Amino acid sequence: MHSAARGYEGFAGRIGEFTSESDPAWRPRPTAQEGAPNIVVMLVDDLGFSDLGPFGSEIRTPFIDGLAADGWLFTNYRTAPMCSPSRAALLTGLNPHRAGFGFVAHIDPGYPGFACELPAAAPTLAESLRAGGYATFMVGKWHLTLESRLHDGADRSSWPLQRGFDRYFGSMDGFTSLHHPHRLVQDNSVLDVAEFPDGFFLTDELTDRAIGMIDELRVNERRKPFFLYYAHTSVHGPIQAKEEDIERYRGHYERGWNALREDRFARQRARGIVPAHAELPVDALADGDRIPHWDDLGADERALFARHMEVYAAAVDEIDQSVGRLLARLDELGERENTIIVIASDNGGTAEGGPTGTRSYFSQFGLHGAVPDGWVGDVPRELSEIGGPRLYGQYPTGWARVSNTPFRSFKSSTYEGGVHAPLVISWPAGAASPGLRDQFVFVSDLAPTLLELAGVVRPEQWNGMAALEVDGDSIAGILADPAAPGREQQYFECVGRRAFVDGEWKAVSPIPPTRAQGAAGGTWELYHLPSDPTETRDRAGHEPERVQALAERWREEAWRNTVFPLDDDGTLHSVRPDTEASLSEPVDLVPFRPPLERFRSARLTVLRSFEVHAELDLEAGAEGVLLAHGDQGGGYLLALDGDQLLLSYNAYGAMRRVRASAPGSGRHRVALRVRADLGLRWSLAVDVDGVEQLRLDDVPMLVGMAPFTGISVGYDYGGPVDWEIYERHRSYRFRGGRILSLRYAPGERSPEDATVLRAIEQEMRDLVD
Structure with a gap:
């Protein structure tokens, strides 16, 4: 326990006790049940x-x-x-x-x-x-x-x-x-x-x-x-x-x-x-x-x-x-x-x-990963x-x-x-x-x-198990006494970048080590924080033994805190459990319900080809959004807009639109087909009753966190894909007919998708057994 926590007695006393009122740090502290x-x-x-x-x-x-x-x-x-x-x-x-x-x-x-x-x-x-x-x-x-x-x-x-x-x-x-x-x-x-x-x-x-x-x-x-x-x-x-x-x-x-x-x-x-x-x-x-x-x-x-x-x-x-x-x-x-x-x-x-x-x-x-040359940021x-x-x-x-x-x-x-x-x-x-x-x-x-x-004791048992011991310590003593000591040591790690603070010294490794260098190896810098709080003078060359000692302390703390493995090859981002595979299966969506959640929607479309198949029963003058996925940050929308069939594509703020005559009254099959091409590009086509009506070729693929807003059917939820449509019609709820069905069917993954699905949960069970 850090010494700062032991200074608490001078701040408020213990529950049920009284500290001398002559102590200027004294304040009565009530229990959680009263006051x-x-x-x-x-x-x-x-x-x-x-x-x-x-x-x-x-x-x-x-x-x-x-x-x-x-x-x-x-x-x-x-x-x-x-x-x-x-x-x-x-x-x-x-x-x-x-x-x-x-x-x-x-x-x-x-x-x-x-x-x-x-x-x-x-x-x-x-x-x-x-x-x-x-x-x-x-x-x-x-x-x-x-x-x-x-x-x-x-x-x-x-x-x-x-x-x-x-x-x-x-x-x-x-x-x-x-x-x-x-x-x-x-x-x-x-x-x-x-x-x-x-x-x-x-x-x-x-x-x-x-x-x-x-x-x-x-x-x-x-x-x-x-x-x-x-x-x-x-x-x-x-x-x-x-x-x-x-x-x-x-x-x-x-x-x-x-x-x-x-x-x-x-x-x-x-x-x-x-x-x-x-x-x-x-x-x-x-x-x-x-x-x-x-x-x-x-x-x-x-x-x-x-x-x-x-x-x-x-x-x-x-x-x-x-x-x-x-x-x-x-x-x-x-x-x-x-x-x-x-x-x-x-x-x-x-x-x-x-x-x-x-x-x-x-x-x-x-x-x-890298984006292609010419990518518009x-x-x-x-x-x-x-x-x-x-x-x-x-x-x-x-x-x-x-x-x-x-x-x-x-x-x-x-x-x-x-x-x-x-x-x-x-x-x-x-x-x-x-x-x-x-x-x-x-x-x-x-x-x-x-x-x-607050006067609340952290439970010692939780969910039928012994509660994990905390790493932090109360700083109540510091609140009471400006001279009370604070924390001495702490490790840091993020995507393989490492640091360790020990008293007046801080060791920093801004680049992940290679596997050959080992967890405590690689490039380390050393800073004396009291004299150089903004890390301007690297002392590593002058004190290699101190650097090595701090690097080793970092390694020890990393083992204790389950820091490993370091992300030295990108697998922390590319490897995912095979239990997520079900999120990429075809899904039938219900009109006018809240949008399909962002990540669930992304599994159907991002870094892959996909198709959307809709069955419509249209009346004369039917109009409104059939499907929308995304927002002003990027997305696509298919709508009946007046007497036209509209495909809007928002490439991170650059709008493209194509139109054709809307289908007449009666039942129709409408399909949006999206093909993933090399260079993080998509080509989009819309068929009505098996005949291509609209086409957009060679548009930037929506990747990363885009489309951010999930898929909505029968309206364009929240942040609109197409601002011009939003200004005229707001969410543009579909009317004048029925969307009988709408199915998203994911296709082949893009060659640029580095995701690897592994049987992680089964592997963990095997380790336990």
Whole structure:
């Protein structure tokens, strides 16, 4: 146990005991049954270390500023390099790999550290608190369920309600559109809506739902404490915001990313967020080869890049607004004083947008492997559309570097830019000694801390098994005493990139080792963090023995935490269980039902040929959407539009449409045939009663996470594939006849599909036997 946890006695005493009132750190702490604190954990997606006002940002965050001013602001908080691992560690108190999440929940290679399912023997923070008498609520991004188990017929044992939450509303997936969410789940069921009203914005909706859950509890139970886990979908891509908030930042970023980075760094040093001797990394250390010099850009490029950052700033502002609305309601209820509020990020800012950013997010996100020459990563659109519902964007790498000021590198890296994140904790009733804290704290420390502050004991048995021992330790002692020691050691790993912190020293290996080099081998760098917190001076050449010792300690911790195997050949992404094969069998879809879930839809179409066969019984004047798959980020749509048969294809924002005369009244067979060609291309054809009517050749294949919105039949759900159709007809529900049947029939896989299905579950059973 870390020494920080042993300092708790001076903070609040033990349950049933009283500490001398002469001790300025003393506060009485009630049990969970009477007067226990409410707990709100607000987790922000892909937020960089410097993006909040207290950490040096120019972005307007007055409510978070207020929480930091009266609470604790942590300058040495670290998390995992990616989102799902951080969330798993936060909710279990385990290290990410021991919690089953060595990567985000989009792989399933069959290894314990990459199971992408929370262990059954690890009670979540919600489960522990509920067992201790709390009501438990969650809104927002879950991202802790295998994507193959997100569909409506899946085993729900890893869904939020089954892992300790009484109520849930949000997106089970890793992200979604804020204007037109691709799929929302309420409790255990998909939300059945055809379209969203004008002005709908998910951040506002999540806040409404969170406040509603609290209100409904208080109507029925005045004294029961609650735990609210609010997991924002912002500011993960696609980065979107409301136009009135974007307008607030118009012109703020015309000076460019170098100037803004210098400004943030100066404020950080002035406020003590970073020490005065810290250096701002430059040139190659600051990813200079990936970031254009602002002074070398043309006027159009500057305007484009500035607009991307205006949208990002507006999204952060909207997160702060959600904090303000929640605080206002707690004040009205008289519960603000006794509510613990935690605000944190799940990893560093991301460089997914590339050097120039993108207005075509899905053209480059979620791809594993090279794309063909000539692949379009950014389909040009009007600047005013960036941030709005018609465009899925991501800001450029230069702004991500500003987000991570003063650190180097980005999300998924084990340099500080990937793992050093903001953390603010507020608890007016228990703030005995608020202020800055520079102790090393890791994300797995948060669950034990909150349980201790709540007076709830984590169960020793769970699901008929001995509960897994936590890796984190309570930091309650640090809250009480600015001089209390923090964590000493922690390993990090992400796609083979490694790091190990031991006291004042950090060893970093930014490149996965080869198998011949071994787990502790390969290239390692060494940094002395007190004198060089921004990793600018590699000491490995001067202290090879220390490097070797830290590398060996990393290897030992990796074995203890089920980190192996390292992803040195890409198999963690390409190998999947053969139990997923059934998701690629032909499926008959029912008209007007909620869309088929994203991953279930993708198994029918992505990286393969496929056909869709529909039987129609048409009346005169029949019109509307027959099928739609995707959204403004990419997709395809087949409709009867007036007297025409329409095929729309949205190639990451580049629209193509072909039309022919619509079939007349009576029964007809309509088939959409999609052929996978080399070079990640598709050719599409539409037959009516066996005769080809429409054709689109040589279009970019929708790959990676596209089409993101699942298949809807009889209407175009949510984010539309074809905006022109949406403007005239909204979801364009089919009418004037019947869709008698509609079947998706997957065909041959593309030669460029590297997926390998293995009998992983049988192999695991054989090992046990």
